[in-house]
Amino acid sequence: MSSTMYAHRPTVEPMRGPASEVDEAISRLDALATVMDSLVTIPGTKVRIGVDALLGLVPVIGDIASQAISGYLIWEARRLGASKLVIGRMIANSAVDTVVGAVPFLGDAFDVAFRANKRNVALLRTHLHDLRRRDVIDGEFRRVG
Numbered sequence: 001m002s003s004t005m006y007a008h009r010p011t012v013e014p015m016r017g018p019a020s021e022v023d024e025a026i027s028r029l030d031a032l033a034t035v036m037d038s039l040v041t042i043p044g045t046k047v048r049i050g051v052d053a054l055l056g057l058v059p060v061i062g063d064i065a066s067q068a069i070s071g072y073l074i075w076e077a078r079r080l081g082a083s084k085l086v087i088g089r090m091i092a093n094s095a096v097d098t099v100v101g102a103v104p105f106l107g108d109a110f111d112v113a114f115r116a117n118k119r120n121v122a123l124l125r126t127h128l129h130d131l132r133r134r135d136v137i138d139g140e141f142r143r144v145g
Helices: 019-037 051-055 061-078 084-101 106-114 116-135
Strands: none
Touching: 019 051, 019 116, 051 061, 051 106, 061 084, 061 106, 061 116, 084 106, 084 116
16 A cells, blocks of 8 residues: 555544534534524624623633634544635634634624534534535544545
8 A cells, every 4th residue: 555545644534434423523512603693683683692792702811712712613523524725714713703802892892693513513504514414424424635
């Protein structure tokens, strides 16, 4: 066997097992993203806010805590087998959310509108759906290439 066959091997082995386990993981991440980005509706409006916007009110510490939770979502995405491109997009979304979110007042409004965690879960869900459509065999994910 050629050593080049292993050049593209992922650094983290994608989650294998029944599709239901992956669906459960996605549901868990979606619930966390909902808590962070759109937990409650502001009375009298259609605007939804989450813990991320509230954490943003606490300078520095709130932004660090919010980024840590976003980092967990990205780590889980990698564990589930997300591609480097998807991980890169998720990191970019979280970085934009953290940098702009650190700006007083403007950052809080941005957190409400941008919803980086919901965006990241949507990216992951789409990616895994595409993988499933291409590569599911007997209810297990297989990484090709």
